[in-house]
Amino acid sequence: MRIGELAARSGVSVRALRYYEEQGLLEANRSGSGQRHYPESGVERVHLIQMLYAAGLSSRTIAELLPCVEAKVSTPESRARLFAERDRIDAQIAGLTRTRDRLDAVIASTGSPASGCTYIADRDVATQASSR
């Protein structure tokens, strides 16, 4: 498939795919005229890349780890890297959990008791929260 289709199917932009290639995360077969062509497995690969990005890894780190994630092969160095990233993610989860619990506490304290001020008179629930 060509780049537009891969973009559509994997949910990222065409620009992002070219960027991934530039960073050595995603390879493409080039047709005679220079157009990129990807195998079906490209979709899965892009999802994997996105997952690692979402975990806070940089493109450089991803480039280092992708081969051993895909090929299930690792050198001692890459194993150390895998462990380090795993632990970092663990720590991140722990921190996020504490943050969430703290937010829960705030919600509870401002919401339930007679701490004043909080009227659940829902007047405009349509205020969609545009986070992110």
Add this chain to the structure above:
Amino acid sequence: MRIGELAARSGVSVRALRYYEEQGLLEANRSGSGQRHYPESGVERVHLIQMLYAAGLSSRTIAELLPCVEAKVSTPESRARLFAERDRIDAQIAGLTRTRDRLDAVIASTGSPASGCTYIADRDVATQASSR
């Protein structure tokens, strides 16, 4: 205390503290000559700010939520915001957990004796969430 001490004690840079003030996250009493002075509670406040940054909130969002986190008071809007951020963090934790489990599987498959290529299912990728 002055800004240098707060920076040292809270573990962030002086530049960052000035930035927090600029963004309305951190207030300072000014001495006659214009120098910032912070109460002891500033340390805790900066830690709180850092925690929220680490959870992926933007300075604008933090500015909106800090008052009700500190004062335990919330308007219906801020409550909705709190819920939304809490849920976002929950989703982020879930995604990170899946990523960590996948890394664990990779580690196991590349690390165990006869690295017999244990297959790793990845059907559930791309839980959008980003961090920082």
Add this chain to the structure above:
DNA sequence: CTAAAACCTGACATTGACGTCAGAGGCAAG
């Protein structure tokens, strides 16, 4: 008193993962 250290404001630089635009070429359909 003086020099060093800390502080001030203001402004430009940086980093990462893209967005966006320009100008040119490729490809299937009518």
Add this chain to the structure above:
DNA sequence: CTTGCCTCTGACGTCAATGTCAGGTTTTAG
């Protein structure tokens, strides 16, 4: 063959949270 969409490369723009530097004032130590 031309129309219209897709793709190419290259390059500059963006955004957020700082880093860094300049040039000047304040505080502190000796």
